[in-house]
Amino acid sequence: MTGSERTKMAAGEWYSCLDPELEALRVVARDAVFEHNSLPPRQRGEIGPRLKPLLGGAGDGARIEAPFHCAYGFNIFLGDGVFLNAGCIILDTAIVRIGKRVLLGPNVQIYCAEHHKEAAGRQAGLEIAKPVEIGDSAWIGGTAIILGGVTIGKGAIVGAGAVVTRDVPANTTVVGNPARPVKRG
Template sequence: MAGSERTKMAAGEWYSCLDDELEALRALARDAVFEHNCLPPRQRGNLGTGLKALLGGVGEGVRIEAPFHCAYGLNIVLGDGVFLNAGCTILDTASVRIGKGTLLGPNVQIYCAEHHRQAAGRQAGLEIARPVEIGAHAWIGGSAIILGGVSIGEGAIVGAGAVVTRDVPANETVVGNPARTTG
């Protein structure tokens, strides 16, 4: 498909991240993240104003502890009462939707981008973006890694340090690398 790299990224097609428009969007995100991470906690509150304006959607009572990092921010939608503990990273080249009341432990990482398998493709900055969906009232343990293209169901638990490479059904608990059900 012809079009801008941003259009290709949004469509889930291979795109080059070495693109001026995408770099400008990442620069906006870096500025908002910097403000959020550097404000004194009492001044910042639950969420820095620049980061709140950047995100694609923010429900009531969302709290993001510093430090936090995201790639674009505009692809992240957080439901009411979502809590992201310190050190969370969301590389949101695709949609990341986190349902209400979901808790992310410290250093949780969500990676939507998948780099090209060929060295020449990686050198050209080729990526493909895969969305992540986390249902309401899920609990993602500290240092868990969630790869693009994964859905985690409502009420699910992802154990600390787990690497989630495939969908997790509602109310299931997964642990390990790769993450597997406990029962």
């Protein structure tokens, strides 16, 4: 592992989140998110003027309801017509790609960072970043949690409150903790 902590994070290697460069990037994101979350009611749902350019990409008609939180912003890519309902959290230490016309219910959480298994590693701030991809036209129910390294297929449905720990095939509905496919009668 050589290079900056940001370089290691982007490469999917173990890195220290206690790094000054990464903290400075999180401060920029917090400022943009604060502004977004403070928009007047008539602008709610629009992506704030400081948040939008921070994102990796935001397609036509993409909307983010306040409050919203992200770690960095630059790893988030939203397709056309994406809707993030109030309270969504995306800890984007890795790339998060959300396809076209995806709906995220209130308080959906996406966690790309996985902390070290050893206590000493956690105390040193060691994390590894794993990407998340959500296919076009998927629907993620309120309070669902999606862990890093997961791909959710096109047209899939994640039930409210589900904890998604592994890939979800296209056009499949999953529910529960951990999320499992619903059997069709």
